[in-house]
Amino acid sequence: MKIGNINFSGFPLALAPMEDVTDPPFRALCKKMGADIMYTEFISSEGLIRDAQKSIEKLDMDPEERPIGIQIFGHSEESMVQAAEIATLAKPDLIDINFGCPVKKVVTKCAGAGALQDIPNLLRITSAVVKATHLPVTVKTRLGWDDDKKIIVELAEMLQDVGIQALTVHGRTRSQLYKGEADWTLIGRIKENPRMYIPIIGNGDITSGEKALEAKNRYGVDAIMIGRASIGNPWIFREIKQYFSGNTAPLVIDAGERVDICREHLERSVEWKGIPRSMNEMRKHYSSYFKGFQNFKEFKIRLMDCHHPDEIYQLLEEVREYYLDFKFQE
Numbered sequence: 042m043k044i045g046n047i048n049f050s051g052f053p054l055a056l057a058p059m060e061d062v063t064d065p066p067f068r069a070l071c072k073k074m075g076a077d078i079m080y081t082e083f084i085s086s087e088g089l090i091r092d093a094q095k096s097i098e099k100l101d102m103d104p105e106e107r108p109i110g111i112q113i114f115g116h117s118e119e120s121m122v123q124a125a126e127i128a129t130l131a132k133p134d135l136i137d138i139n140f141g142c143p144v145k146k147v148v149t150k151c152a153g154a155g156a157l158q159d160i161p162n163l164l165r166i167t168s169a170v171v172k173a174t175h176l177p178v179t180v181k182t183r184l185g186w187d188d189d190k191k192i193i194v195e196l197a198e199m200l201q202d203v204g205i206q207a208l209t210v211h212g213r214t215r216s217q218l219y220k221g222e223a224d225w226t227l228i229g230r231i232k233e234n235p236r237m238y239i240p241i242i243g244n245g246d247i248t249s250g251e252k253a254l255e256a257k258n259r260y261g262v263d264a265i266m267i268g269r270a271s272i273g274n275p276w277i278f279r280e281i282k283q284y285f286s287g288n289t290a291p292l293v294i295d296a297g298e299r300v301d302i303c304r305e306h307l308e309r310s311v312e313w314k315g316i317p318r319s320m321n322e323m324r325k326h327y328s329s330y331f332k333g334f335q336n337f338k339e340f341k342i343r344l345m346d347c348h349h350p351d352e353i354y355q356l357l358e359e360v361r362e363y364y365l366d367f368k369f370q371e
């Protein structure tokens with residue numbers, strides 16, 4: 042796959058942008074585990090222009106994460122152009138436009154998936170962003186607004202015509218939010234369109250090597266993006282790559298490795314955002330790292346009660362010891 046001048050070898054796996062999840066510490070772990078391309082969390086164009094601290098902080102990237110895209114969202118051509126200019130100065134490898142966020146406060150302002158209700162405006166914004174930066178511009182969107190308006194096959198062509206260099210499609214409509222199953226049929230249809238030449242990245246419900254391989258073979262996508270399955274499970278990228286290489290045995294990550302990864306996540310978080318914030322934000326990750334571990338609840342309660350990273354590190358050593366011979370639940 043090639044996006045602009047960025048060359049990818051093999052079949053690339055992308056880490057999906059996820060607000061409050063895919064910050065630099067988490068992205069670094071996913072990169073180590075084999076993610077080939079990643080994105081910042083979505084960044085409000087208005088926030089960037091206002092110089093809002095929360096938005097500016099999200100521009101932070103580490104060279105080891107490359108190739109990385111900055112994802113921006115907004116409703117107006119003017120603000121998106123300015124945001125693209127600001128994002129370009131941060132020197133990412135590409136700029137990604139979010140036309141997929143289904144959250145009410147975003148769509149009511151016609152941003153995110155809200156843009157799918159006004160395609161001429163969506164195309165105007167995209168075209169203006171393409172012209173505002175020398176970097177490749179990509180788009181991430183959904184199948185359409187709702188069941189009656191699954192316009193992605195036509196939209197893909199229009200977006201290609203205004204100059205985007207890759208398209209990521211999450212196989213749900215805005216109305217579906219995250220409900221039901223992702224439908225990859227139309228993603229496959231985009232790939233069957235002989236006019237399409239830009240890479241198509243498929244997204245939605247990939248949780249294992251088996252599912253990834255099926256999606257790759259059945260729908261002919263150029264890359265696959267993984268979101269929720271990476272939370273507390275950044276080794277999903279390694280697992281999928283192992284599966285692709287013919288080793289279909291499940292990847293077992295024992296308690297010791299999980300402790301190491303969880304610890305590294307916290308260490309990197311402390312370094313990046315300081316103790317109080319990382320202590321707070323890491324709380325949502327602990328149970329994911331130890332999902333399926335019998336009797337973990339008690340450890341979880343104690344982890345939630347910690348106020349300093351050193352307490353967590355100590356407790357993680359107890360976790361390591363306790364689960365030394367732990368066998369996974371089927």
Ligand SMILES: Cc1cc2nc3c(=O)[nH]c(=O)nc-3n(C[C@H](O)[C@H](O)[C@H](O)COP(=O)(O)O)c2cc1C
Nearest residue numbers: 057058059060082083139211245246247267268269
């Ligand atoms: C907590 C969370 C935050 C998300 N934030 C973003 C975001 O900032 N930008 C974006 O394009 N999509 C966002 N998404 C959507 C994901 O990128 C992805 O499209 C979706 O989760 C489907 O993929 P999955 O089934 O692999 O999780 C978010 C999803 C979740 C669960």
